[in-house]
Amino acid sequence: MAYNFKEIEKKWQEYWEQNKTFNASNDFSKEKWFGLIEFPYPSGQGLHVGHPRSYTALDVIARKRRMQGYNVLYPIGFDAFGLPAENFAIKNHIHPKITTERNVANFTRQLKSLGFSFDWDREINTTNPDYYKWTQWIFVQLFKHGLAYKTTMPINFCTGCKVGLANEEVVNGVCERCGSPVVQKEKSQWMLKITKYAQRLIDDLDDINFLNKIKAQQINWIGKSEGAEVKFNLTSSNKTLTVYTTRPDTLFGATYMVIAPEHPIIKELQNSITNIDELEEYKKQASLKSEFERSELNKEKTGVEIKGIKAINPVNGKEIPIWISDYVLITYGTGAIMAVPAHDTRDYEFAKKFGLEIIPVLDGGDISSEAFTGDGIHINSEFLNGLNKQDAIDKMISWLEEKQIGAKKVNYKLRDWVFSRQRYWGEPIPMIYCEDCGWVPVPEEQLPLTLPEIEDYEPSENGESPLSKQTDWINTTCPHCGKPAKRETDTMPQWAGSSWYYLRYTDPHNDKELASKEALEYWTPVDWYNGGMEHTTLHLLYSRFWHKFLYDIGVVPTPEPYSKRTSHGMILGSNGEKMSKSKGNVVNPDDIVNEFGADTLRVYEMFMGPFDQTAAWSMESIRGCAKFLDRVWNLQDFLVDGDTYSKDFEKTMHKAIKKVTEDIEEMKFNTCISTFMSMVNEFYKVKRINKAEFSTFIQLLNLFAPHITEELWQVALGHNTTITYEKWPEYDESKTIDDEINIPVQVNGKLRANVLIPLDAEEDVVKNIVHSNEIVNRNIDGKNIVKEIYVKNKIYNIVVR
RNA sequence: GCAGGUGUGGCGGAACUGGCAGACGCACAUGACUCAAAAUCAUGCGGGAAACCAUGUGGGUUCGAGUCCCACCACCUGCACCA
Numbered sequence: 001m002a003y004n005f006k007e008i009e010k011k012w013q014e015y016w017e018q019n020k021t022f023n024a025s026n027d028f029s030k031e032k033w034f035g036l037i038e039f040p041y042p043s044g045q046g047l048h049v050g051h052p053r054s055y056t057a058l059d060v061i062a063r064k065r066r067m068q069g070y071n072v073l074y075p076i077g078f079d080a081f082g083l084p085a086e087n088f089a090i091k092n093h094i095h096p097k098i099t100t101e102r103n104v105a106n107f108t109r110q111l112k113s114l115g116f117s118f119d120w121d122r123e124i125n126t127t128n129p130d131y132y133k134w135t136q137w138i139f140v141q142l143f144k145h146g147l148a149y150k151t152t153m154p155i156n157f158c159t160g161c162k163v164g165l166a167n168e169e170v171v172n173g174v175c176e177r178c179g180s181p182v183v184q185k186e187k188s189q190w191m192l193k194i195t196k197y198a199q200r201l202i203d204d205l206d207d208i209n210f211l212n213k214i215k216a217q218q219i220n221w222i223g224k225s226e227g228a229e230v231k232f233n234l235t236s237s238n239k240t241l242t243v244y245t246t247r248p249d250t251l252f253g254a255t256y257m258v259i260a261p262e263h264p265i266i267k268e269l270q271n272s273i274t275n276i277d278e279l280e281e282y283k284k285q286a287s288l289k290s291e292f293e294r295s296e297l298n299k300e301k302t303g304v305e306i307k308g309i310k311a312i313n314p315v316n317g318k319e320i321p322i323w324i325s326d327y328v329l330i331t332y333g334t335g336a337i338m339a340v341p342a343h344d345t346r347d348y349e350f351a352k353k354f355g356l357e358i359i360p361v362l363d364g365g366d367i368s369s370e371a372f373t374g375d376g377i378h379i380n381s382e383f384l385n386g387l388n389k390q391d392a393i394d395k396m397i398s399w400l401e402e403k404q405i406g407a408k409k410v411n412y413k414l415r416d417w418v419f420s421r422q423r424y425w426g427e428p429i430p431m432i433y434c435e436d437c438g439w440v441p442v443p444e445e446q447l448p449l450t451l452p453e454i455e456d457y458e459p460s461e462n463g464e465s466p467l468s469k470q471t472d473w474i475n476t477t478c479p480h481c482g483k484p485a486k487r488e489t490d491t492m493p494q495w496a497g498s499s500w501y502y503l504r505y506t507d508p509h510n511d512k513e514l515a516s517k518e519a520l521e522y523w524t525p526v527d528w529y530n531g532g533m534e535h536t537t538l539h540l541l542y543s544r545f546w547h548k549f550l551y552d553i554g555v556v557p558t559p560e561p562y563s564k565r566t567s568h569g570m571i572l573g574s575n576g577e578k579m580s581k582s583k584g585n586v587v588n589p590d591d592i593v594n595e596f597g598a599d600t601l602r603v604y605e606m607f608m609g610p611f612d613q614t615a616a617w618s619m620e621s622i623r624g625c626a627k628f629l630d631r632v633w634n635l636q637d638f639l640v641d642g643d644t645y646s647k648d649f650e651k652t653m654h655k656a657i658k659k660v661t662e663d664i665e666e667m668k669f670n671t672c673i674s675t676f677m678s679m680v681n682e683f684y685k686v687k688r689i690n691k692a693e694f695s696t697f698i699q700l701l702n703l704f705a706p707h708i709t710e711e712l713w714q715v716a717l718g719h720n721t722t723i724t725y726e727k728w729p730e731y732d733e734s735k736t737i738d739d740e741i742n743i744p745v746q747v748n749g750k751l752r753a754n755v756l757i758p759l760d761a762e763e764d765v766v767k768n769i770v771h772s773n774e775i776v777n778r779n780i781d782g783k784n785i786v787k788e789i790y791v792k793n794k795i796y797n798i799v800v801r
Numbered sequence: 802g803c804a805g806g807u808g809u810g811g812c813g814g815a816a817c818u819g820g821c822a823g824a825c826g827c828a829c830a831u832g833a834c835u836c837a838a839a840a841u842c843a844u845g846c847g848g849g850a851a852a853c854c855a856u857g858u859g860g861g862u863u864c865g866a867g868u869c870c871c872a873c874c875a876c877c878u879g880c881a882c883c884a
Contacts, residue, residue, distance in 0.1 A: 213805050217879060220804055225883075245884060258884090301882080327882040337884045345802090346882055413883055533878070607826075609813060613806090614877080621813065624826050630841090671815070674825035681825090684842085744821040749865045750853095751821055789864050795820045799864050 003633035005597030009707040013112060021722055022117040024073040028522045033070040035062045036502050036562070038531040038539070039077040039124075041494075042103035043084055047110040048579065049587045049605070049617065054530050054568045056602045057611060057667060059116045060703040061528060064664055066117075067699070067728035073523055074117055075505040077124035078104050082494045083161060083177060086425040089457045096425040096457075100127055110589060114598045115706045117724070122508045126427075126497030131504065133448035134514040135496050136430040138546065140441040141553060143431070147193040148419065150439060154262065154287075154330075155418055157185035162459045164189055166418045166493065169538070184287050187463070190429060190490065192417040194545045198222050199410075200559075201544055209564040211612075214536050221537040223413025228397050229334065230406035232257065232311040235319060236272050241265060241311055244333030244411055247340065248400065249392035251315045252381040253361035254338035257322045258303065258350070260330035261286045266306070274308035279324055286326040301327055301350045313338075314405045315382070325350065333411055345371045362389070417542065419493060422465040424457050426491030434478035434485040443479050449487075465489040498539050499546040502526050502561060514555070521557050529562040532570075540565065566667060569613040571605075576616045587617050599705035600626045606669035606704055625673075629708055631680050632701065636716045638689045645686050650735060652682055653693055657731035660700050669704075676701055691717065696729045745770050746797040747779045755796070763790045770796050 016022060035058045040051060062074040078100075085096035085103075104125065111118070124131055142148040156165040160180025164187055169176045194201075202222055205215045227246035234241060241257065259265065261283040270276050282304045303325030310319045327346055328337055341351035342360040348371035351358050358367055361381045365372025378384040383399070384392040400406030420429065430442035430449040442449050452473040457466050467473065467489040478485040500514070506523040507515035531540070547561040572578055573585025580586065592601045604625040609615035644650045656675050663672045679697060683689045689697075695717060702709040702723050713723040738759060743766075745753045753775040757766050767788065770776055776798070783800035790796050 213878090216805055220880065223880090223883065227884080243884080247884080325882090327884095329883070332883045339884085344884070346884075349882095411883080413880090537879080607813090615813075618813070618827075620827050627841095628826085634841095670813095671825080674815075677825055742821085746821085746865070749863095754821070787864060791820060791865095795865080797820085797864050 003630055003708065005599065005629075005707070008711045009113075009115065009593075009598050012707050012710045013115060015710075016115075016117075016722075017112075017120070019722070020121065021724055022072075022074065023119045023121055024075075025071045027071060028518065030071040031069070032073065032523060032527075033062070033065040034073045034502075034506075034523050034525075034527045035065070036075070036505075036526045036529045038535065039079050039498070039501060040107060041082055041084075042078050042080055042100060042107045044088065044099065044103055045581075046103075046106050047589050048571075049589050049592070049601075050571045050579075052114055052589060052601060053571055053605045053611075054532075055111075055114070055116050056605055056704070057568060057669060058528065058530050059602075060606070060664060060669065062117055063703040063706070063724065064728060066724055067726060069727070072117075073122075073505065074119060075122045075124075075508075076111065076116070076118040076120065077122075077501060077505070078107065078126065079494065079498050079501070080104065080125050080127040081426045081492075081497060083423070083425070086423060086457055089425070093455075095453070097127070113593050114589070114602065117706070122505050124501060124504050124508050126501065127425075129448040129450050130511065132427040132497065134504065135427050135492065135500070136442070136447050136449060137444060137514065138500060138550070139427075139492070139496070140430060140444060140447075141555075142192060142549060143439075143441050145549070145553065147196065147549060148190060149193070150188060150190050152186060152188045153191075154184045155187050155189055156182045157187070157463065158182050161423075162463050163422050164418055164420060164463075166495075166538075185463070189418050190420040190431075190488075192419045192545075194417045194542070195412060195414055197545050197548055198224070198412040198414050200548060201414075201541065204544075204548075204560055208560050208562065210562075211566055214533070214540070214565055214567065217533075217536045218541055221414065221541065225411050225413075227409060227411065228400060228406050229409040230314065230338065230400060232314060232338070234269075235310045235312065237269055237309065239265065239268060241322070241336055242334045243336045243338045244409060245338055247343065247393070248396040248406065249378065249381075249384060249387075249389060250340040250343050250361050251313070251338065251396060252384070253340040253342045253359045254313055254320065255341060255351070255357040255359055256320045256339045257311050257336060258325050258328045258339050258347075259306075259322060259336040260328045261324050261326055262330040263324070263335045265336075266324070269309055272309050273306055275304070275306070278304055279306065282324060301325060301346070301353055303327075303350065303354065305354075314400075314403070321356070323350075323354070331415060332413065341371065342367050343371055343373055345373065347371070417545075419496075420490035421493050422459050422463055422489075423491050424451070424454065424466040426493065427451075427496055428467070429488045429490055429492060431488040432476060432478060432485045433488065434481060434483060436483060437478055437480040437485075440478055440480045440485070446479075451491075465491065467491070495539055495542050499543040500550070502529075502543075503550075503556065517557075520555075524556060525558045525560055526562045526564075528564045528566070530566045530568060533567045536567075566612070568611055569609070569615055571608075572614055572616045574617045574619065579617075585617075592622070596622060596626045597629075597707070599629055599708050602706075603629065603673060603704050607673040609670060611667045611669055628673075628677055628680065629705060631684070632676075632705075633708060633712075635680065635683055635689055635694065635697075636712065638683060638687050639694055639716070640688055640690055642690055644690060644693060645688050649682070649686070649693075651738065652679065653696060654731040654735040657696065657700065657729045658733075658736050661728075661731065664703070672700075673704065676704075699723060699726055699729055741793060743793065744795050745773065745776050746795065747776070748799060749797065752776055752779045757793075759793065766790055766796060770798075 037054050037058050062072050065072050080100045085099050088099050089096045156170045158165050158175040158180055160178040170182050175182055202219055225246055228248040229242050229244050231240045231242050266279055303323045306322045311322050313320055339347040341347040341358040360367045362376035363379050364376035375389045378387050378392050397408050428449045428451055432440050434440055452470050459466055474487045476485055476487055503515050507519035510516055543561055550556045551559045575585055577583055604622040656679050659675050660672045698709045698712050710723055713719050740756055741759055742754050742756055744751050745755055753773050755769050755773055757769055780798055780800050786801050787799040
């Protein structure tokens with residue numbers, strides 16, 4: 001009887017669906033486990049073979065948890081707002097809703113064909129008004145708590161998508177999505193104050209189980225630095241210029257200042273500045289450069305000196321020049337620096353180029369060739385002389401604080417989150433502008449504020465949202481004073497809906513709250529969240545921020561959304577390159593399922609390599625996995641009643657249970673599969689397997705290959721209920737240990753023989769066995785034994801001379 | 802430049818707290834079955850005639866190093882004029 005995967009897989013998929021086998025229970029008295037994968041964006045291309053890698057991994061864990069008796073929530077949904085559907089609409093004049101529905105249907109078919117144990121009754125979709133009602137509701141809460149504000153600022157503007165982007169979406173100066181150059185543009189934007197949570201986003205990482213590389217990347221991105229702010233007085237003005245520095249100890253070496261071209265003080269002092277035209281011209285040139293050009297040009301520093309005004313170094317009263325240069329960023333610190341060319345590489349370069357004074361204030365290094373950035377003893381620094389770096393920093397800070405010209409200051413690289421998009425296919429920002437009352441949120445009882453149906457999806461040339469043309473929709477009345485008012489026309493970024501979706505899974509049909517208190521109390525936090533590294537500084541950080549906010553206002557019961565976060569490696573094409581249509585190396589999961597079946601695909605994706613590392617697709621290897629499942633199928637021919645084949649055989653089983661039980665927790669799925677393969681090889685050797693062994697084996701394999709094992713369980717073994725909730729096999733530790741073991745014998749560290757010894761044998765017993773071994777004796781004959789080392793149950797080493 | 806990671810047969814990869822390097826799979830070879838092929842089953846498979854040599858390179862610690870330490874090299878990922 002051949003293994004007919006097509007028939008068998010279809011049969012059990014229908015069975016599971018009818019029986020709602022994988023639905024989470026609402027019995028909150030049981031211990032729960034909430035596993036989460038990143039819900040997909042339903043693209044027109046359908047499922048990528050990368051998706052099932054992550055989904056299978058957590059499916060394996062979810063299935064194991066069910067067998068371990070947990071109430072398991074393993075949900076699925078669609079993150080369906082986004083640009084591709086909108087761009088498709090612009091081209092083909094098909095409403096994004098239609099394409100989204102079509103794509104969701106296709107994804108659903110594909111996901112179901114792979115036998116994931118999702119609870120489909122909890123499916124969510126971010127574009128559903130019942131869902132985005134709550135996305136909007138959260139935004140309104142953010143606004144009410146002062147965490148959402150509108151401001152005009154230079155933003156990253158994608159010249160291709162004609163849309164503003166968050167810092168996180170700009171990669172190498174180009175748009176993460178379309179690859180067009182990104183330029184700076186002044187625009188009025190909704191912003192979210194993620195910076196207010198910067199410190200907590202760092203600190204609370206200590207309490208959660210994220211992979212270290214994920215923590216490191218988030219900490220790096222938030223970019224905390226400690227230093228001081230120092231006020232500099234100016235000549236011919238009573239204004240001051242404040243700088244941020246991490247090296248206040250080098251203040252005596254500050255020989256000039258540099259401010260960002262966009263620094264507002266230029267305008268404030270325009271009457272005192274004699275070369276304002278020259279400065280304006282420099283600023284203009286700088287703003288025309290895209291981020292990409294700026295970093296390309298970062299080898300050669302440029303700048304212009306501000307004429308007619310100088311700064312006064314507060315520690316020694318020296319007048320020092322002020323320059324503008326684009327190597328100082330308006331977005332970081334105060335947009336102004338004190339330049340210490342002797343001890344800062346960038347300042348050194350700039351000073352050399354423009355012939356500015358360089359005064360060393362730390363001993364060591366050679367100022368004539370490069371900046372000295374190391375530690376040393378302070379010189380030329382009056383009251384700091386003789387101190388090392390840290391002592392000098394401390395002393396200077398207290399001096400500055402005492403004189404009230406400076407203070408300790410912590411800075412972050414993290415910027416507030418640019419939250420507006422000038423696009424149609426997103427959640428409308430539920431805000432109304434009233435001439436008298438300013439920005440007023442749409443009243444909560446009027447949510448959701450639904451997207452109007454429109455015909456023209458093109459953003460306007462000046463970069464306004466397509467909604468800006470919908471005058472009927474825009475014109476409304478102020479909820480506060482009742483006067484005519486206008487709606488916000490920008491929509492939310494794609495990251496909005498995904499920032500809280502895991503909460504909705506706990507209670508997806510609730511129309512009173514985003515989820516009930518009881519459901520949140522029971523299900524959250526997510527126990528295990530797996531996703532891509534590319535979301536570490538985007539989605540993962542954003543959702544931690546939203547969650548913390550919701551915690552602060554009492555909506556969720558925990559300060560962190562996810563107790564554990566792991567990540568999967570990417571799947572590359574067979575040529576080792578990223579899969580792409582243009583390279584022609586795309587593998588369609590549908591084809592694999594057709595040719596080999598879902599179980600084979602799942603097993604292969606778990607076997608192809610370490611889960612967290614990238615792996616290249618191989619059509620040859622996948623055949624090996626198909627062959628393995630064929631061999632599993634044929635095991636039923638060896639099925640016998642009666643006892644195990646031998647004691648050793650029994651041990652093999654217990655060792656395998658132990659290995660699989662442990663490896664799954666560490667996501668070492670590849671070694672689980674190799675354990676299964678070894679087991680099958682053992683069964684084939686003796687051509688015999690009893691029912692207990694077969695059941696155990698099938699149960700372990702079920703996590704990876706649910707269809708074939710359900711068939712073997714119910715048909716070959718004759719059970720009439722699903723294998724899903726069978727108790728997870730246990731192993732007997734004592735049966736994983738051999739009574740007799742083979743240990744290597746080395747002479748001078750070189751392997752010479754193997755001897756069989758009783759487990760835990762005493763050293764003198766082993767010594768006797770070793771010394772009665774012919775090969776060993778041949779190797780030590782006529783030599784002096786200097787030393788003998790026995791490591792219990794491991795190795796015996798004889799050192800001779 | 803900063804942070805994180807990787808480097809083991811022809812290939813993907815195993816190897817617990819230092820203890821038989823190469824599990825498992827692919828490819829390949831041989832045999833059985835077959836008129837034949839495929840499939841299947843079985844056996845072999847790092848290099849070398851051997852002594853031995855082999856885990857990116859060079860040192861070190863140790864009875865013993867893929868694993869620990871030092872110095873490098875190569876590649877990947879993220880960030881990058883962050884004061």
